[in-house]
Amino acid sequence: MKLICSKSNLLKGINVVSKAVPSRTSMAILECILIDASAGQITLTANNMELGITTIIDGDIEERGIIALDAKIFSDIVSKFQENESEVTIETDSSFKTIITCENAKYTIIGKSGEDFSYLPDIEKNDSIEISQYTLKEVIHQTIFSIADQSESNKIMTGELFEIQENNLKVVSMDGHRISIRNIELKESYTPKKVVVPGKTLQEIAKILTDDTEKMVTIYFSRNHIVFEFDQTTVVSRLIEGEYFKIEKMLSHDYETKVIINKRQLLGAINRATPLVKEGDKKPIIMDINQENMELKINSFVGNMKEDIEIKKEGKDIMIGFNHKFFIDALRVIEDEEVSLYMVNPKAPCFIKDLEEKYIYLILPVNFNNV
């Protein structure tokens, strides 16, 4: 194989597919990036068996072939070349010896046979939706914080529900203490679909999506896989098996107290309470809602803090406690200037949601001793 491409194109491709290189594995071939120039184009591929990414890069093929190179070393080498426009030449022989030249430098490393590499599974592409790169990136960002971590025994909570009904995409994540829901209006109507996508896949894909509202992603659904196609890149991920929780049952539209509050003020006040929360000492923040005022307070071993915030209120006064982190996570990703909190009593979940329910954040309260 012999090919020539610019440093910037090559490095861009490496950075994209590297997201599917596992950080630790016992199979050395999985730590590789496959360069496939056996057909008329140059593709880079990485695959950790859960998640696979392939991308096409511009360049000239002087001799067709394939080779697998250690991802870390390959990426280190290419990133050190000085000029973005420099031409990089990659040449291999039948014993997988690979010569990489660029500028004045010449590297010789030993690659692996492309035959040993696990190609991405071939997925039937007949069931798909379209969404902009920006919107997909945003919705991941707005929900990913409330998936359960990998140690969670209930595997389904480590992923996110993607549910399509007509022209609505609903994305849901939950970790046992809170639920995040986003509803997105699609440009077209589609047949109903319901899959659970691994959180890890979504985190990695968010890193390679652009903020461009014009550039689209096509998402294909199959029985066991989901495929994201955008730019020159294809991302294939396994789905998490099993039935997601019945979310609708957990949502209630009744409330005893509704609070309308300036988001920036509330977020600021909660942030200002955090210096008093020491690790391991899980003192809740307490919202004491009284007439047109919320007194936000915390009382920990370190000391206490209080701050008054003006609110609009419907219904009863209430005093209720929360884990500060859950409120910060949700408020950070809401763009509205004012948010509405809906509460029933100090033991029932609080809902932060807008009128059209484009977003719903459910947060369970925390018990507190009277402060």
Added chain:
Amino acid sequence: MKLICSKSNLLKGINVVSKAVPSRTSMAILECILIDASAGQITLTANNMELGITTIIDGDIEERGIIALDAKIFSDIVSKFQENESEVTIETDSSFKTIITCENAKYTIIGKSGEDFSYLPDIEKNDSIEISQYTLKEVIHQTIFSIADQSESNKIMTGELFEIQENNLKVVSMDGHRISIRNIELKESYTPKKVVVPGKTLQEIAKILTDDTEKMVTIYFSRNHIVFEFDQTTVVSRLIEGEYFKIEKMLSHDYETKVIINKRQLLGAINRATPLVKEGDKKPIIMDINQENMELKINSFVGNMKEDIEIKKEGKDIMIGFNHKFFIDALRVIEDEEVSLYMVNPKAPCFIKDLEEKYIYLILPVNFNNV
């Protein structure tokens, strides 16, 4: 005590003195910042017994007094206030209860008696030199990388020699494999001085010095301490006891090979060799100097790399190996476009120095099997 100052002034002061707060200690009082408003001005002080910093901040004293507050909590609280111009009020009572108010927030924390705090030692200030903040910051940056780390049994190598003779300040660091020397011309002549300053002190002081060439630092010398005075800040550090190494004996002016090389090219090539150095596998970079060419090469378990660089040479051809990191460290802090390397043989130190010896970097070579 009751005092009022702006958030920005207070935070700036906290950030300065925090550099002397120990990260771990068994004495809780050392983790505190002392606020002293017992005289006509507000000073903040932190002291880890090796290094102490005190700074004066602008503000109004409504009631004189002193209090010691946990540095981390105090700093966390103040940094979370929204506006730089916000007024922060700090009020204490006789039981060390401290009320901090700013914007709408009100904190109550328990401080400690200022009486328990270790004030900075009172140093006689009659022997001093002057240097700009920029120059002091630069010279620390240009030498600090070659001090020995704290685990080194020879304590003296964990510090830097500051030696003044007439109008020359010589700063030296060494770690057993290399020596860094910088000579700085001072504006005046001074009586001879020779002290060893802890590396930790220099690292912290470099963080609070500005890049301003007009702003001066006065450095005072006493038997056991060094004092840096600049802006509104005083830094007092213990010195390391004992005699520093006789550097002059280690420097040689004889050479068999002199190489003049473009610094950026050499540094770039060495950087490009690093992807082939794996941790734990200490393969040297080899300079094969031959006529008007340096072939820089490395041969490791991962593969090999070579790069040709044009040079000007006086004297013999030579092939010599080095730890890549030592060359990178030295070349990074040299601003000259071309550097001169002086070598004797593959087992003798290499010198990187300019003609006036404003800088001298000595690097010991590494054995290598023929490559």
